[in-house]
Amino acid sequence: xxxxxxxxxxxxxxxxxxxxxxxxxxxxxxxxxxxxxxxxxxxxxxxxxxxxxxxxxxxxxxxxxxxxxxxxxxxxxxxxxxxxxxxxxxxxxxxxxxxxxxxxxxxxxxxxxxxxxxxxxxxxxxxxxxxxxxxxxxxxxxxxxxxxxxxxxxxxxxxxxxxxxxxxxxxxxxxxxxxxxxxxxxxxxxxxxxxxxxxxxxxxxxxxxxxxxxxxxxxxxxxxxxxxxxxxxxxxxxxxxxxxxxxxxxxxxxxxxxxxxxxxxxxxxxxxxxxxxxxxxxxxxxxxxxxxxxxxxxxxxxxxxxxxxxxxxxxxxxxxxxxxxxxxxxxxxxxxxxxxxxxxxxxxxxxxxxxxxxxxxxxxxxxxxxxxxxxxxxxxxxxxxxxxxxxxxxxxxxxxxxxxxxxxxxxxxxxxxxxxxxxxxxxxxxxxxxxxxxxxxxxxxxxxxxxxxxxxxxxxxxxxxxxxxxxxxxxxxxxxxxxxxxxxxxxxxxxxxxxxxxxxxxxxxxxxxxxxxxxxxxxxxxxxxxxxxxxxxxxxxxxxxxxxxxxxxxxxxxxxxxxxxxxxxxxxxxxxxxxxxxxxxxxxxxxxxxxxxxxxxxxxxxxxxxxxxxxxxxxxxxxxxxxxxxxxxxxxxxxxxxxxxxxxxxxxxxxxxxxxxxxxxxxxxxxxxxxxxxxxxxxxxxxxxxxxxxxxxxxxxxxxxxxxxxxxxxxxxxxxxxxxxx
Numbered sequence: 001x002x003x004x005x006x007x008x009x010x011x012x013x014x015x016x017x018x019x020x021x022x023x024x025x026x027x028x029x030x031x032x033x034x035x036x037x038x039x040x041x042x043x044x045x046x047x048x049x050x051x052x053x054x055x056x057x058x059x060x061x062x063x064x065x066x067x068x069x070x071x072x073x074x075x076x077x078x079x080x081x082x083x084x085x086x087x088x089x090x091x092x093x094x095x096x097x098x099x100x101x102x103x104x105x106x107x108x109x110x111x112x113x114x115x116x117x118x119x120x121x122x123x124x125x126x127x128x129x130x131x132x133x134x135x136x137x138x139x140x141x142x143x144x145x146x147x148x149x150x151x152x153x154x155x156x157x158x159x160x161x162x163x164x165x166x167x168x169x170x171x172x173x174x175x176x177x178x179x180x181x182x183x184x185x186x187x188x189x190x191x192x193x194x195x196x197x198x199x200x201x202x203x204x205x206x207x208x209x210x211x212x213x214x215x216x217x218x219x220x221x222x223x224x225x226x227x228x229x230x231x232x233x234x235x236x237x238x239x240x241x242x243x244x245x246x247x248x249x250x251x252x253x254x255x256x257x258x259x260x261x262x263x264x265x266x267x268x269x270x271x272x273x274x275x276x277x278x279x280x281x282x283x284x285x286x287x288x289x290x291x292x293x294x295x296x297x298x299x300x301x302x303x304x305x306x307x308x309x310x311x312x313x314x315x316x317x318x319x320x321x322x323x324x325x326x327x328x329x330x331x332x333x334x335x336x337x338x339x340x341x342x343x344x345x346x347x348x349x350x351x352x353x354x355x356x357x358x359x360x361x362x363x364x365x366x367x368x369x370x371x372x373x374x375x376x377x378x379x380x381x382x383x384x385x386x387x388x389x390x391x392x393x394x395x396x397x398x399x400x401x402x403x404x405x406x407x408x409x410x411x412x413x414x415x416x417x418x419x420x421x422x423x424x425x426x427x428x429x430x431x432x433x434x435x436x437x438x439x440x441x442x443x444x445x446x447x448x449x450x451x452x453x454x455x456x457x458x459x460x461x462x463x464x465x466x467x468x469x470x471x472x473x474x475x476x477x478x479x480x481x482x483x484x485x486x487x488x489x490x491x492x493x494x495x496x497x498x499x500x501x502x503x504x505x506x507x508x509x510x511x512x513x514x515x516x517x518x519x520x521x522x523x524x525x526x527x528x529x530x531x532x533x534x535x536x537x538x539x540x541x542x543x544x545x546x547x548x549x550x551x552x553x554x555x556x557x558x559x560x561x562x563x564x565x566x567x568x569x570x571x572x573x574x575x576x577x578x579x580x581x582x583x584x585x586x587x588x589x590x591x592x593x594x595x596x597x598x599x600x601x602x603x604x605x606x607x608x609x610x611x612x613x614x615x616x617x618x619x620x621x622x623x624x625x626x627x628x629x630x631x632x633x634x635x636x637x638x639x640x641x642x643x644x645x646x647x648x649x650x651x652x653x654x655x656x657x658x659x660x661x662x663x664x665x666x667x668x669x670x671x672x673x674x675x676x677x678x679x680x681x682x683x684x685x686x687x688x689x690x691x692x693x694x695x696x697x698x699x700x701x702x703x704x705x706x707x708x709x710x711x712x713x714x715x716x717x718x719x720x721x722x723x724x725x726x
Contacts, residue, residue, distance in 0.1 A: 006486055010478050011471065013711065018474075022467040029462035033455045040448035042189035044179045044197055047440045048076065051175035066173070073170045076177060076439075080168055080200045084137060086159040088199040089192055091132040093157045094148075098125050106185040110154045112147075124148060135203065162192065179445070186447035193445035201439045208438065212429075219426040226419035233415050237408040260388060267384040270377045277374040284370075311375055313337055341372055482683040487707050487720040493684055494692050494705060498720045499675065500534040501707040502562060503527055527565065534706055535569035537719050541703060542672060544575065544649040547641065548703075549582075549671035551655045551664045553688050557679035558708035560588040563654045567616050575649040576611040580619045582628065582653045582667045589654060590620030598622055603631045603640050611647045628666040641670050658691040673703045680710040 011018060050069050079085060096104040097113060098121050116124065128148065131138060138145040138152075152158050167180040179197060183189040314337045320330055484490050487498040503526050538548060550566075552559050560583075567577045580599060581589035590596065596618040597609065609617055628637060644651055653671060656663040668674050676695055684692070695702045704719065 006489070007475065007478050009486070009713075010474055014474060018467065018470050021470050022463040025466035026459055026463040029459050030455075033458050039182050039184060040186040040189050041180060041182045042186070042193050042445040042448035043443075044193045044441065044445040045171075045443035046177045046179070046197060046201070047442045048073070048175055048177060049439070051173070070170075073177065076204075077168050077170070079204070080177075080179075080196065081163060081166070083159040084135060085200055085203065086162050086166075086196065087137055088132060088135065088203075089162060089195045090152050090157045090159060091128050092195055093192075094152055094155070095125060095128055095132070097155070098128070104191065106183075106188040106191075107155060110151060112151050112154070166192075166196075176442075181445075181448075183448070186449070189448040190445040194441075197441045197445075201441060205438045216426070216429055219422065219429050223419070223422040223426045226415065226422045230412065230415040230419045233408065233412045237405065237412060240404060240408065260392070263384050263388045267381055267388070270380045270384065273377040274374060274381065277370045277377060281370050281374065307341065307372075311341065311372055314341060314372070315375060342369070483681050484678065484683065484707070485680045485710065486713065490678055490705055490707050491720050494696070496696060496702065497704040499537045499704045499706055500530055500719070501680075501710045501713060502530050502534075502558065502565075503713070504680070504709040504711050505561070528569070531562075531565040531569045532572075535566060535573075538566075538673065538675070538703060539570070539573070545645040545651070546649075546672040547645065547651040547653060547670060548673045548675060549653045549655050549664075549667050550675050550677060551668070552657045552677040553684075553691050554659055554682075555586065555657050557657075557677050557682075559583075559654060559657075559677045560592075562677055562706060562708060563589065563652050567650075567652050570650045570652075571614050571616050574614045576613055576647070577616045578609070578611065578619065578644060578648040578651045579616065580651060580653045581621050582655045582663075584621055584623055584626050584663065585656055585660060587621050587623045589618065590623065593618045593620060596620040600631055603637060609644070609647060617648070627663045628670075634669075638670060658694070661691070661694070668698070668701075671701070674698055674701055675703050675706060677706050677708055679708050 050072055097109055098116075127145070130136075138149045140146045140149060149158075153161070162181075165182045169178055170176070171178050179193050181189050181193045181196075183192065314334065484493060487501050491498045503523060505523055505527060548566075550559055550563050563579060567579050570577045579589060581587050582599070583589075597607075597620070599619045599621045601607070602609070602619060609619070611617060631637070632640075641651075653667050655667040658664050658676075674695065
């Protein structure tokens, strides 16, 4: 807070500057802006169709997010502000002048434009028209095009000049883009906006149509590529089936597998019949003894030959039946041959060849029939097994074809999905791009209305800016200024209290013992009041008599004036005061009082200086390169000073500055209190740190600082110490 107060005091000291600089700036600005022409502003509005989709025949199913729409609006606005877009307006404005269209020229032509001949204008019109149609910029590297560009800029038709007065923005969260332009002519403002809108909409429409066409062409080529790939893979599968005689692999596999299952079932049935028939024949054979079998076999030899022939034919026919996958036509032949074989067996039975054993005739008949059935069953098993082997080989041949066909079918399925997706995207794009939504100028710009004058705003703004600039400059100066101007600054920098401060006096002010009593100047009165405050602080520290040494960090800080004024202040409270000029190097007090006694004589003699209450006496010196202890030894000096203490209540000693450290220390050694004087406006250097440390090491003997030559500090009294940080 104290720094802020100090900064305010700095501004107060420079209040004249803070008043004059803004005032001069305001006056200059007034004369500069009073002849500014009035300005006119026009307004137009463009519908984009990004939010309001009522004009769209086909709309997307999924609505766009606000952020995406905002990015599209920003993109449109930035395209409208591009140099290549605004250049179109510049070209048309320049063409109006080149063609001499009186109703479309609102500014005076520049000298270069007026001096053009008809041939030059025709050449310029041809070039500008070409640039306008091709939407190209002027190449500044070419001299002639650079010359035309300079004409455009000088006329105020350049892209930068137009862009400065152009405002483009989106209206809230709506579907519209508003365009505003300000010019010195109402018709010029409207013309610029309408031309810019037309050129932007035309460029946008061209880009939309071109991009849509490129998209559809690409999707069409992509779709045809996918269709070609699908047809190629289908042809490959077809050729493979033709080459490998594959009609329907799944149906073929099912048919073969069904046949194999049927054959295996028949084989199992035949094997069961073989076992059963063999067992039955064996049981019948056990019922005949060898003689009966011999008779039986000899009696039936002729008939058996027929039966054997029929059996052989039946066996062959049965194999054909199995191989033909049990063809029903062969089944009829087998049944017919079986009936024939049965008749032959019956014939053998009717001949009674088995006379001894007529009772066993039925067993013989059964045996013959069983033997035929057994032979047929064995023949069937062999034929069925052979056919099973053939079917297994055929089934095994289908496996590699199945893998190849599955691979082809998988690739066809993938190609079919890709083609369908490409076709779908192509159809969607074709449908969407068949009804594009273009930007529309729904509100054309009309000749602009005159705007409120900004002259007063500019004048006020100039004053505010100049005032702010001055304050900023003073703040920078204050920030980098390390000089000490206030008691609190000195207390903070030295970490010791400040007894008080003294205001700066004019050069003509008389700060002498006689002048202090006679002068009635305002600054002298303030000076005396401030000295009285310092006197109070020193008088209360220790009882009289006391020796007070006054020193400083450097020369020229008002130390002599302070000593004289302090002596005057003590004399006013009816105390006897002695001033000793201990500054041998710069004896200002001695020069002001040439008739005073000399300290050199006093130290070496036994003279006594008379004193009375309220009186001030002075001990001067002869000056020169000498110190106190060079006049006499320490004991003698101490004794003589002790004599003075018996005569006077207060002894004020002006010592050398601490620049001559040894000379000041000698006086400080014999002093009861030490006061250091510091001039306002000076800073504490690195060399001063050792001197301040010396004073601080004096502890209670060092009473504090006195700040002299201060300005613009309100009158106050009392000791000021460094604030205690909580």
